[in-house]
Structures are given as C-alpha cells and as structure tokens.
Amino acid sequence: MKSVSFFITILTLSCYFTASGQYTETINNNRPGGSQGAFSVGTNVLQFETGFGIGQENHALLKTQANAFALDYNARFGFWKEELEVILTGEFQSNNITDTRAATSSQYPQRNFRSNTLGVKYLVYDPYIKRDLKGPNLLSWKANNSFSWEELIPAISVYGGANFDNSNNPFTPQDPFTISPKVSIQTQNNFRSGFVLVTNIIADRFTTQTPTYGYIVTLTYCLSDWFSLFAEKQGFDSDFYADNILRFGVAALVTRDWQVDASFLYSLKDTPSRTYGRLGVSYRFDFHQRDEFLEEKGKAGREKRKVERKKAKKEKKKKKNYFEVDDGDL
Numbered sequence: 416m417k418s419v420s421f422f423i424t425i426l427t428l429s430c431y432f433t434a435s436g437q438y439t440e441t442i443n444n445n446r447p448g449g450s451q452g453a454f455s456v457g458t459n460v461l462q463f464e465t466g467f468g469i470g471q472e473n474h475a476l477l478k479t480q481a482n483a484f485a486l487d488y489n490a491r492f493g494f495w496k497e498e499l500e501v502i503l504t505g506e507f508q509s510n511n512i513t514d515t516r517a518a519t520s521s522q523y524p525q526r527n528f529r530s531n532t533l534g535v536k537y538l539v540y541d542p543y544i545k546r547d548l549k550g551p552n553l554l555s556w557k558a559n560n561s562f563s564w565e566e567l568i569p570a571i572s573v574y575g576g577a578n579f580d581n582s583n584n585p586f587t588p589q590d591p592f593t594i595s596p597k598v599s600i601q602t603q604n605n606f607r608s609g610f611v612l613v614t615n616i617i618a619d620r621f622t623t624q625t626p627t628y629g630y631i632v633t634l635t636y637c638l639s640d641w642f643s644l645f646a647e648k649q650g651f652d653s654d655f656y657a658d659n660i661l662r663f664g665v666a667a668l669v670t671r672d673w674q675v676d677a678s679f680l681y682s683l684k685d686t687p688s689r690t691y692g693r694l695g696v697s698y699r700f701d702f703h704q705r706d707e708f709l710e711e712k713g714k715a716g717r718e719k720r721k722v723e724r725k726k727a728k729k730e731k732k733k734k735k736n737y738f739e740v741d742d743g744d745l
Contacts, residue, residue, distance in 0.1 A: 453603035455500035466695025534576020
C-alpha cells in the first residue's frame with residue numbers, strides 16, 4: 416500500500432462569523448474548494464451547493480484525450496444541535512474520449528458518478544465562541560486587529576459517512592455495487608487578518624482493496640464582506656488513482672443566503688492531466704430560530720436551561736392566575 420498522505424483545507428468563504436458559534440449571518444459555504452470547513456450550517460438550515468466544470472483530461476500513457484464535463488453537488492442540513500449536520504455529497508462525470516493509440520483514432524463515452532456519499536459532521540471543539548462573547552477591546556484597535564497566538568488553536572470537527580459506488584463504473588475502483596466508509600477530521604482557523612485556514616485528514620474506502628488517503632491545503636482571503644479569494648492544494652494516494660491538484664478561485668455574496676463562485680483546476684500529473692474551468696452557486700433556506708452558544712453544555716448548560724424552563728413555567732402560571740381572577744370579577 417502506498418504511504419498515507421495528509422489532507423489540509425481551507426474553505427469557508429463566508430468570512431464573518433457571529434457569536435452563535437455555528438449559525439452565521441451569511442451563508443457558511445464549502446464552495447468553491449474541495450474540502451469541508453469545521454462548522455455546520457446551523458440548526459434548521461437547509462443548504463444546497465452545486466457547480467459544473469468543463470475541461471480536458473489527457474492521459475500520456477494510454478494516449479487518450481477527453482472532453483470532460485463534471486457536475487458536483489452538496490446538500491447540507493443542520494439538526495438537533497448547532498454542532499451537527501448531515502451532508503449528501505456527490506459528483507457526476509461525463510467524458511467523451513478519443514483514443515489515439517491505433518493508426519485511426521476511435522471515440523467512446525464514459526458517464527457515471529465519481530462519488531455519492533452520505534454522512535454526518537460534528538463540531539467537537541470551538542475556540543472562537545468565548546472570544547466572540549468577550550467582544551472587541553474598546554480601548555485598543557491594535558489588540559483587535561493584530562496577530563494573537565490563540566488564533567493558531569483551530570476549531571475541530573469529525574466526519575463519518577458511507578460511499579455508494581455504482582457497478583460497472585469507470586471512475587471507481589470496485590466493479591460491483593459497493594458501500595464503503597469515509598472518515599475525516601476537519602480543523603479551521605479564522606484569523607483576524609481575514610484569512611481562513613481549514614485542514615482535513617481523510618481516509619476513504621479503507622475497507623476495500625484500494626483505500627484512498629489524502630490531503631488538501633486551501634487558503635481563503637476575505638477582500639470584503641462580499642468577496643473572497645482562495646488557493647488550494649490537494650493530494651491523494653491510492654493504488655487506483657493518485658494525483659496532486661491545484662485550485663484557484665473567487666466567490667461573491669449576492670445576498671446573505673446566496674453565493675456564486677468561479678474557479679480553475681489544474682493537476683500536476685499527466686496520467687491523466689486535468690484542466691477545468693468551474694462555475695458554481697450556493698443557496699440556503701434559513702429557518703434558524705435560536706442561537707445556541709456552544710459552551711453552554713454539560714452541567715452548566717443543563718442548569719441554565721433548567722432555570723429558563725422554571726422561569727417560563729412561572730410566567731405561564733402568572734398569566735393563568737390573572738385570567739382566573741379576571742373571570743371571577745365578572
């Protein structure tokens with residue numbers, strides 16, 4: 416088996432997080448990079464992220480040239496807790512291939528899903544929530560904007576899911592229909608300077624004969640509340656397919672719930688070489704009702720919620736007594 420690589424990513428293009436920890440005032444998006452951020456979309460938020468790419472895939476050893484079309488999609492929903500979300504991720508690939516090995520070239524199509532994965536992600540540690548609750552230093556601009564060592568401590572989430580691979584699929588290593596696991600760890604650093612760094616470590620299809628291990632490094636910079644730039648390096652290692660990929664792009668907020676993006680993909684290998692231009696869009700249906708602070712858990716959180724419930728019962732009892740007295744006076 417080839418050596419295990421490590422996957423480091425940056426992703427979130429919505430640069431300004433509110434003190435709620437998970438839920439954000441603007442869309443919390445994974446596009447246009449290839450990784451997951453550490454944070455979820457927030458409870459009762461349904462979010463769709465999709466895009467398409469048009470490009471070339473040329474294989475130096477097989478002497479094939481392919482006009483390629485790729486469609487990727489993500490559906491994310493936050494439920495039960497602010498830290499938790501369920502994610503459906505997939506990509507459909509369509510290649511029109513020209514084989515030039517013979518004296519007369521031949522053409523044939525390849526169309527199938529590269530991936531379809533259903534999983535859940537859970538935020539296990541958020542270092543930013545306490546900093547956000549403290550608020551800015553009203554006496555020092557420098558303290559609010561200069562680098563702090565605590566920024567190197569990332570938010571951390573874990574992910575677990577299942578791949579569903581079709582039979583007779585040229586883009587996956589297994590011939591029969593196969594269900595295999597995928598797990599990852601995500602870390603995310605939100606720097607005061609406007610940079611965002613997300614790291615993912617991934618083990619994919621590791622119960623099969625062709626497991627994949629990989630890394631991504633992505634750097635996102637927020638130009639303003641509405642525009643972001645990103646650069647990304649991805650590497651993965653498998654007996655079926657290994658590659659190193661570079662991505663660059665820009666994203667823009669149209670509204671607080673709607674984002675568009677454009678990006679470019681280039682692979683460093685020639686077996687095959689891959690070059691794509693990509694466009695995408697993301698939209699969220701925001702039914703979030705209550706901001707839940709992530710540090711309010713454990714014994715302290717239970718005690719606070721208990722006090723809130725008692726207070727609500729007292730208010731309800733007062734209203735009931737008022738109406739009973741009022742009816743008696745009539």
